[in-house]
Amino acid sequence: MTIHRVIRKVQRFQGWFGSGAALCLGAGLYLGLIGSPADYYQGEVVRIMYIHVPLAHTSLIGYTVLALGSLWYLWKRDPIVDNMCQAVAALSAVFTALALGTGMIWGKPTWDTWWTWDARLTSFTVLLLILVGYLMLRTFVDDPEKEARYGAILAIVGFVDLPIIHFSVEWWRTLHQPQSISMRGVSISSGLLVPLVFMSIGMSLLFSYMLMVRTQLLYLDRLLHAKKGRLLSQFHLSKSDS
Amino acid sequence: MTSFNVIRWIVWKDFVTELRSRETISSMVFFALIVILIFSFSFSMDQQAAREVIAGIMWVAFAFTGIIGLGKSFSSELQNDCLEALQMVPEAKGAIYLGKVAANFAFMFLVEILLFPMFVILFNLEVVEGISILLLIFFLATLGLSAIGTLFSALTVQIRAREVMLPILLLPLVVPVMIAAVEATKGALNGDPLAMYEQWLKLLAVYDVVFTVVSFWMFEFVMDS
Numbered sequence: 001m002t003i004h005r006v007i008r009k010v011q012r013f014q015g016w017f018g019s020g021a022a023l024c025l026g027a028g029l030y031l032g033l034i035g036s037p038a039d040y041y042q043g044e045v046v047r048i049m050y051i052h053v054p055l056a057h058t059s060l061i062g063y064t065v066l067a068l069g070s071l072w073y074l075w076k077r078d079p080i081v082d083n084m085c086q087a088v089a090a091l092s093a094v095f096t097a098l099a100l101g102t103g104m105i106w107g108k109p110t111w112d113t114w115w116t117w118d119a120r121l122t123s124f125t126v127l128l129l130i131l132v133g134y135l136m137l138r139t140f141v142d143d144p145e146k147e148a149r150y151g152a153i154l155a156i157v158g159f160v161d162l163p164i165i166h167f168s169v170e171w172w173r174t175l176h177q178p179q180s181i182s183m184r185g186v187s188i189s190s191g192l193l194v195p196l197v198f199m200s201i202g203m204s205l206l207f208s209y210m211l212m213v214r215t216q217l218l219y220l221d222r223l224l225h226a227k228k229g230r231l232l233s234q235f236h237l238s239k240s241d242s
Numbered sequence: 243m244t245s246f247n248v249i250r251w252i253v254w255k256d257f258v259t260e261l262r263s264r265e266t267i268s269s270m271v272f273f274a275l276i277v278i279l280i281f282s283f284s285f286s287m288d289q290q291a292a293r294e295v296i297a298g299i300m301w302v303a304f305a306f307t308g309i310i311g312l313g314k315s316f317s318s319e320l321q322n323d324c325l326e327a328l329q330m331v332p333e334a335k336g337a338i339y340l341g342k343v344a345a346n347f348a349f350m351f352l353v354e355i356l357l358f359p360m361f362v363i364l365f366n367l368e369v370v371e372g373i374s375i376l377l378l379i380f381f382l383a384t385l386g387l388s389a390i391g392t393l394f395s396a397l398t399v400q401i402r403a404r405e406v407m408l409p410i411l412l413l414p415l416v417v418p419v420m421i422a423a424v425e426a427t428k429g430a431l432n433g434d435p436l437a438m439y440e441q442w443l444k445l446l447a448v449y450d451v452v453f454t455v456v457s458f459w460m461f462e463f464v465m466d467s
Binding site for chain 2: 126142
């Protein structure tokens with residue numbers, strides 16, 4: 001059995017992504033934690049933003065990739081696209097959960113509360129719920145083809161829903177109370193921007209690297225199951241012959 | 243058979259089954275009554291407090307009962323392999339979807355109309371002026387719930403743990419419907435001018451159009467076997 005050509009490409013290039021991620025994240029962490037000044041208003045707490053913002057961006061990019069991959073799967077029905085979708089969904093869920101977690105840690109000293117029903121927080125929570133629902137759905141379907149198809153449908157419907165969820169939550173909050181804490185208006189200085197850019201690029205590279213490894217793993221797992229099925233049926237056939 | 247006939251026969255079939263078994267609507271109504279009862283215990287409301295939370299209680303009850311109806315919509319097709327028969331319909335699968343949406347919408351709307359007087363009596367609401375706008379809100383929000391709910395009812399019917407998975411998948415996706423329906427109902431019950439909550443009606447209308455189209459399209463892939 002030959003390895004899929006996409007997987008062979010991935011195997012050749014993934015090292016570059018991994019080391020690129022390590023370099024960017026290392027530089028970004030050094031600049032962010034040691035090289036850059038503390039924020040005038042927020043103090044040292046602002047440094048968690050260097051992790052929080054890239055996590056949030058990357059998880060949104062991940063969900064976009066999931067929706068596009070799902071469309072591609074429904075169109076071409078290539079199982080390797082589905083392996084990619086499953087990998088990207090799990091990674092996006094982890095990144096979304098980490099973004100929410102770091103946001104809460106930042107919110108406690110800054111807003112003096114762990115949680116507030118702010119528009120962005122609420123829509124990120126709904127995003128996490130949709131991703132976890134996607135992963136749960138996949139574990140409850142027995143047939144792999146059906147699992148891929150149903151997952152793709154949910155991902156596409158959720159992707160269409162996401163902007164509507166965001167708008168409705170934003171209107172809901174602004175009608176109830178003026179948003180008491182807003183990040184808008186706090187312009188960012190270049191001393192803070194440079195580490196943030198490094199961290200964003202590094203986090204995207206890390207996401208891509210993890211995606212490549214995970215896709216490969218799921219692909220090989222599928223090959224293994226296919227092989228096992230073939231061997232078992234050969235075994236039963238040879239037994240019934242004798 | 244043309245597609246329109248498929249829609250008509252599916253609606254007719256669902257109504258006849260419901261008339262003969264009386265399973266779905268009666269279980270929906272009784273479940274909703276229990277939800278109302280539980281809520282009124284857990285909030286111990288006076289009239290003033292009731293005005294604040296009644297719209298929310300109403301839509302939680304409607305959404306939960308709606309999920310019961312939606313779940314039954316396709317799980318009843320599992321008996322005697324009716325689902326395979328539906329998949330063999332030579333017309334476009336979208337016709338089956340539209341028929342099921344129409345039937346689900348009719349059941350949910352009927353249950354809401356039956357339950358609404360209960361809310362009026364139990365919580366002493368003033369509804370005479372706002373009744374037409376309330377009916378419009380019920381119509382739009384129920385259409386949104388049944389448009390996306392029918393798709394997920396069909397999707398979850400062939401998997402394990404379908405009773406659990408339908409609400410888990412559906413409720414996060416209908417967050418906009420719930421917010422818009424609650425806010426608009428609250429406005430209508432308080433007698434606010436329409437301009438204050440008009441945007442929620444528009445949001446509901448947009449949601450209905452978007453998700454009827456998307457679900458219509460995705461339904462082809464659900465039934466594809």
